[in-house]
Amino acid sequence: MTLSKDNxxxxxxxxxxxxxxxxxxxxxxxxxxxxxxxxLTYFDIAxxxxxxxxxxxxxxxxxxxxxxxxxxxxxxxxNGSAYFDETLTICLRCARIGNSSMQFIGSILRDDQELISGxxxxxxxxxxxxxxxxxxxxxxxxxxxxxxxxxxxxLKTGQWHELRADxxxxxxxxFVDEQGVPLELEEDELDASSIHAVLYNALKxxxxxxxxxxxxxxxxxxxxxxxxxxxGVGKIGRMAVSRELRGTHWGSxxxxxxxxxxxxxxxxxxxxxxxxxxxxxxxxxxxLPIGETFEEAGILHIEMxxxx
Numbered sequence: 001m002t003l004s005k006d007n008x009x010x011x012x013x014x015x016x017x018x019x020x021x022x023x024x025x026x027x028x029x030x031x032x033x034x035x036x037x038x039x040l041t042y043f044d045i046a047x048x049x050x051x052x053x054x055x056x057x058x059x060x061x062x063x064x065x066x067x068x069x070x071x072x073x074x075x076x077x078x079n080g081s082a083y084f085d086e087t088l089t090i091c092l093r094c095a096r097i098g099n100s101s102m103q104f105i106g107s108i109l110r111d112d113q114e115l116i117s118g119x120x121x122x123x124x125x126x127x128x129x130x131x132x133x134x135x136x137x138x139x140x141x142x143x144x145x146x147x148x149x150x151x152x153x154x155l156k157t158g159q160w161h162e163l164r165a166d167x168x169x170x171x172x173x174x175f176v177d178e179q180g181v182p183l184e185l186e187e188d189e190l191d192a193s194s195i196h197a198v199l200y201n202a203l204k205x206x207x208x209x210x211x212x213x214x215x216x217x218x219x220x221x222x223x224x225x226x227x228x229x230x231x232g233v234g235k236i237g238r239m240a241v242s243r244e245l246r247g248t249h250w251g252s253x254x255x256x257x258x259x260x261x262x263x264x265x266x267x268x269x270x271x272x273x274x275x276x277x278x279x280x281x282x283x284x285x286x287x288l289p290i291g292e293t294f295e296e297a298g299i300l301h302i303e304m305x306x307x308x
Contacts, residue, residue: 015091015107016147019049023086033081039116040074043106046090047120049248050104054146055153055201057244062127064203065136072101073121080115082108088115094147097140100124100132142202152202153250155257160191166198166206167238174240181297195261197254208250210239212258215267233305234267239278255285262308269307276300 021042029035051058062068082088089109096103101123108116124135146152156163168187175181190213199208213235236258241251262270274282276293279302287304294301 015093016149017046017050017053017092019046019090019092021045021088021090023082023084023088025084028084031081033083036076036078039076039078039108039118042088042090042108042116043074043092043104043118043120046092046106047104050092050094052245052248053152054142055199055207055245055248055250056142056203057205057207057242059244060205061203064205065139066126067124067133067136068127069102069122070125070130071120072123073119075119077117078115079117080110080113082110082115086110094143097135097143099134102135102143138203145202153199153207153253155197155199155253157195157197157257157261160194160196163196163198163209164191166200167196167209167211170198170206170209170240170242171238174243175238175297178243179299181299185297195258197257197261199250199254206242207245208239208241208254210236210254210258212236212262214265232267233269233271234262234265236270236272239272251281252285259306259308267308269305271303271305273301274304276302279304 023034027034027038048058051061087110091107091109093105094102095105101121104120104122106116106118106120107114108118123132124139125132142152160167171186172183176183176186191211194211194213196211197209198206201207215232215234236255239251239255241254259270270287271290272282272287273296274287279289282304285306287306290303290305292302294303
């Protein structure tokens with residue numbers, strides 16, 4: 001299966017993945033240019049990002065496919081040099097998928113100038129016997145869809161009894177296993193009355209989740225409620241994204257979906273308790289901080305709000 005492109009081979013438009021990075025001091029040699037083996041590292045960084053864009057956690061995915069990928073061939077052609085602190089664009093695409101091998105074509109650009117072109121060939125093989133085996137059709141399909149610009153995920157929204165197993169699995173991995181939140185705090189009485197969203201990858205594995213708590217309808221309690229519980233204000237919480245896939249747009253996909261759902265319910269404002277380390281993520285989505293930081297489940301949080 002060859003994935004054809006119409007643009008010139010070194011044009012950024014020819015590549016589905018474009019990943020930017022800055023040259024570090026440790027990557028420059030005595031000639032004051034990037035030491036040549038580091039360009040292979042740059043392509044390897046792009047390969048990792050490619051997997052994140054596929055919404056496929058590498059280890060879990062290959063385990064489910066009962067195989068692994070091994071480099072068969074890696075070649076580079078040098079057309080120019082990169083210098084310390086320059087910003088480079090690492091471009092990558094899957095150009096061909098055979099029976100058991102995959103060919104990736106790459107280009108490293110400084111602005112519009114191609115410095116490096118490269119080719120990496122991977123073989124899909126039994127992880128123990130190291131013997132090649134056919135690439136599963138579903139894996140080929142995912143890559144083809146991505147290269148064609150199609151969506152490689154799908155979103156489900158619904159009630160707790162419908163999505164509990166997948167949402168709770170993610171929440172336990174992130175909050176309980178990673179962050180040490182007590183297990184008994186992870187599921188609460190608000191889950192049953194909330195609307196939940198779970199994002200799945202093409203292998204039907206859950207990769208991100210969150211919930212929307214509907215505004216309180218009891219006006220008599222309005223004086224004792226926090227900002228996030230006041231009539232007319234919804235609350236988004238329990239936002240969790242698989243560790244391997246963070247730093248892409250999957251969390252945003254869930255957040256925006258719940259915001260749109262809130263609009264259909266005539267909710268005018270959204271509040272949330274953001275972990276301080278995630279404050280920048282919510283700020284990019286126009287959430288504004290309210291008040292001082294506080295501790296919740298042993299983790300520093302800050303309340304943030306957005307007008308819809």
